[in-house]
Amino acid sequence: MHKMTESSQRSRMxxxxxxxxxxAMVMALNALAIDSMLPALPAIGEGLGxxxxxxxxxxxSTYLFGIGAGSLVYGPLSDRFGxxxxxxxALFAYVAFSIGCGLATSFPILLALRFGHGLVSAALxxxxxxxxRDLFSGDAMAKRLSxxxxxxxxxxxxxxxxxxxxxxxxxxxxxxxxxxxxGVVMILWLRRLPETLRAEDVRPLDxxxxxxxxxxxxxxxxxxxxxxxxGMMQGALYGYLxxxxxxxxxxxxxxxxxxxxxxxxxxGIATANxxxxxxxxxxxxxxxxxxxTFAFMATSIVQIGVALSGAETLxxxxxxxxxxxxxxxxxxxxxxxxxxxxxxxxxxxxxSYQSFAKTLLxxxxxxxxxxxxxxxxxxxxxxxxxxxxxxxxxxxxxxxGKLFTRPGTAPKTPF
Numbered sequence: 001m002h003k004m005t006e007s008s009q010r011s012r013m014x015x016x017x018x019x020x021x022x023x024a025m026v027m028a029l030n031a032l033a034i035d036s037m038l039p040a041l042p043a044i045g046e047g048l049g050x051x052x053x054x055x056x057x058x059x060x061s062t063y064l065f066g067i068g069a070g071s072l073v074y075g076p077l078s079d080r081f082g083x084x085x086x087x088x089x090a091l092f093a094y095v096a097f098s099i100g101c102g103l104a105t106s107f108p109i110l111l112a113l114r115f116g117h118g119l120v121s122a123a124l125x126x127x128x129x130x131x132x133r134d135l136f137s138g139d140a141m142a143k144r145l146s147x148x149x150x151x152x153x154x155x156x157x158x159x160x161x162x163x164x165x166x167x168x169x170x171x172x173x174x175x176x177x178x179x180x181x182x183g184v185v186m187i188l189w190l191r192r193l194p195e196t197l198r199a200e201d202v203r204p205l206d207x208x209x210x211x212x213x214x215x216x217x218x219x220x221x222x223x224x225x226x227x228x229x230x231g232m233m234q235g236a237l238y239g240y241l242x243x244x245x246x247x248x249x250x251x252x253x254x255x256x257x258x259x260x261x262x263x264x265x266x267x268g269i270a271t272a273n274x275x276x277x278x279x280x281x282x283x284x285x286x287x288x289x290x291x292x293t294f295a296f297m298a299t300s301i302v303q304i305g306v307a308l309s310g311a312e313t314l315x316x317x318x319x320x321x322x323x324x325x326x327x328x329x330x331x332x333x334x335x336x337x338x339x340x341x342x343x344x345x346x347x348x349x350x351x352s353y354q355s356f357a358k359t360l361l362x363x364x365x366x367x368x369x370x371x372x373x374x375x376x377x378x379x380x381x382x383x384x385x386x387x388x389x390x391x392x393x394x395x396x397x398x399x400x401g402k403l404f405t406r407p408g409t410a411p412k413t414p415f
Contacts, residue, residue, distance in 0.1 A: 014192055019135075020144060022193065023128045024151035026087070026186060029094060030067065030121050031152065033179055034060055035159035038245045039258055040172040047172060048107040054371055055107075057242040061367040062111045064238060066118020067125070068360030074123040075130060075352020076213070080205035082195045083127050083134070088187060090123035095183040097121075102176030122355070129351040133340055134196040139281040142337035146277035149269075149333050157266035161259040203346065213349035225398020226339040227354045229391040231361030233296075233331050236387035238366020239380060240265075240325065243373040250375060252314040261318050268322030272329025284406040285334035291404070292330035293392045299324045300385035307378045317377060324384060331391075 014022060037044070041056040050056055078086040097117035104110035132144050166174050203209060217223050244262060249255035272292075280288055303320050306312050336354070343350035365387065372379035396403065 013194055013196075016144075018192075020147045021151055022189060023131060024148045025189070026124050027128050027148065027152045028155035029091075029179070029183060029186060030124050031155045032159050032162075032182065033063060033098075033117060033121060034241065035156045035262070036163035036166075036175050036179070038241070038262065039160050039164040040167050040175055041245050042249075043167055043172045044110070045107075048104070048110060050107055053246065054373060057367070057370045058111055059114060060242050061238075061363055061370065062114045063118040063121075064359065064363035064366065066115040066120075067122045068118075068356060068363050069115075070119040070122030071126050071352055071355035071359055073352065074126045075349045075355075076203070076205055076210045078123075078127050078130055078197070078352075079201070079203040079346070079349055082197050083131050084190065084193055084195050086123055087127045088190060090120050090127075091183050091187045091190070093120035094124075095180045095187075098176045098180035098183060102173040102180075122359075126352050126355045129336070129340070129355070131196050133343075133351065134198070134201075138341065139285060139337075141340070142280045142285045142334055143277050145333040145337060146273045146280060149273040149329065154270065157263040157270065160262045164259050201346075203349065210349060213346050214353045216346070217343070217350050217353050220342065221400075222398045223339045223342065223350075223354070225394045226335045227358050228361065229394040229398070230332060230335040230339065230354075231358035232365060232387045232391040232394070233293075233328055233335070234358060234362035235365025235369070236384050237325060237328055238362050239369025239383050240321065242366055242370025243380060246373055247317070247377060247380070248314070251377065252317070254314050257314065261314070264318050265321045265325050268326030269329040272326040273333065276330050276333065280334065285337050286399070286406060287404050289331045289334035289338070290392075290395060292327045293388055293395065296324055296327040296331065297385060297388040297392065299327065300381060300388055303381035303384065304378070307376060307381050312377060335395075 013019070037059055041059060044050070044059060045053070045056040074086055074090070094117070097113060097120060101110060101113045101117060104113055128148065129145070132141055132148070136144050162178070163175050166172075166178060203213075217227070244265075245255075245258060248258045248261055254261070276288060299320060303324065306316055306320065339354055340350060365383075369380060369383040372383070399405070
């Protein structure tokens, strides 16, 4: 049988809706591996003899560090062997590590396996971005990424409920078995995805080529600025993820409400991604994301004031987190799209390196924020403000002091 041509492969490409949903579900496997753990952290700590409550957060942060470290290699691999040729083996490894985590007999072993789990799961986010960059560019790419994040955010909204529900009827170990089953389902679905890497964009797999690609991204002022800024904003989100269970359970004495509160906050970012997909092509990724960064800082100041007042309630905290985490929805995908604008010829390497840099930074910032938890919401509120200020400063530097512009237009005032 003759080899299928590139044009015939592309003619069998899933429709826009199915592609968005498929890529969202690939990314959602990462969200499930993080957020379904949150309500089970006390049970994991108790089952594996964890003494210090803040140490339970490492179940989340070690996975995130694994994602960051692994992100560096999957882009070059997918540029050489194709997006699908790397994604499917990574999903098999995801299934294997899920089972391994479910069988862990000690906390150090679990953390080691979680790091490995994150290491192979890094392929999921990197290759999704590369696939979309293969097919779209500019604001059209930002729109698709926003749509993917919109569908993707449904999973974080329900993942804690899933984790809590599983622990009602089985051990926390069963959560990892469910993750393995979902990985198998995704492997079967990806049989419908043809290869999106064009033959002319295949790059050789050698260290010199990879270092040259990394250096190109690093020296690119705009890409570097938005990449690091994105890492800071993502770090604020990770800080919330690390400490959210303790905040809800300890400060507000509402452990049973945790899945609902988490779902409400996830609804904020889902709404933002839906809105971003609708407006980004009209106003431009820069105007939307930069305006959202200013709003993020303003909301953080309100959070600090409420926390200092001593009158903070669970629902005040939830509403403010919905707003601020929602604003990250206007920031993350647009920052990422801007950082990738000039790398269509090397999307895999660029996406991989940017994911590596920003995820490691975000994991470190998020772990630092989480470890500052002191029985109040103040450390999280201060961290949000600092992350926003640093992110805005980096964007200002990346754009050479010209904010709220669009490519090919003169500087304008905010819309």
